[in-house]
Amino acid sequence: MMIAIQGLLLLIIFLCELAALAAYGYWGFTSASNNMALRIVIGVGTPLAVAVLWGTFLAPRASIPLHGLLHPLLKSVVFGAAAAALFAAGKPRTAVLFAGIALCAHVLSAVAGEPRTAP
Known part of the structure; x- marks a missing residue:
């Protein structure tokens, strides 16, 4: 049972990592700059x-x-900055939802004993 929970948490964390990358990209493409090349x-x-x-x-x-x-400090910076990027891109609800899911998944994973590699 615990292995299944850890596996599910690892999947959620992996999806959060992909969502963070998407958030950074969305922020970049929707930046305030009028220069398309810079965006x-x-x-x-x-x-x-x-x-x-x-x-x-x-x-x-x-x-x-x-x-x-x-x-965990650098992970917090990466996920926090991704949430901030969503907020800056005009998606405050998405930013809060993303931050909440990422935080809960990481806290639960730490409590459950996060494995360093996938099972």
């Missing part, structure tokens, strides 16, 4: 930069894994 650069570049950051430091098989409080 494309921000809309593609921001999620790409966050994906590289995630893969380097936060992924289960990160090349430079963070330990201690740095890991």
Whole structure:
């Protein structure tokens, strides 16, 4: 039973990670800039930069894994900034919903004993 719950939490967290990347892209493409080229650069570049950051430091098989409080702190920054990006893009309800789901999933995962890799 616990393995099923952990698996479900990992799925929800993974979907939150994808949603965070989508939020960064949405923010970039809907930025206030009238320069379309800049909007494309921000809309593609921001999620790409966050994906590289995630893969380097936060992924289960990160090349430079963070330990201690740095890991959850950086995760909080990534998800918090994604919620802020949604808010800045004019989607405050979506931002609150995203932040709530991500927070609940991570807290439940920590309480249930989050595995470092998928089962």
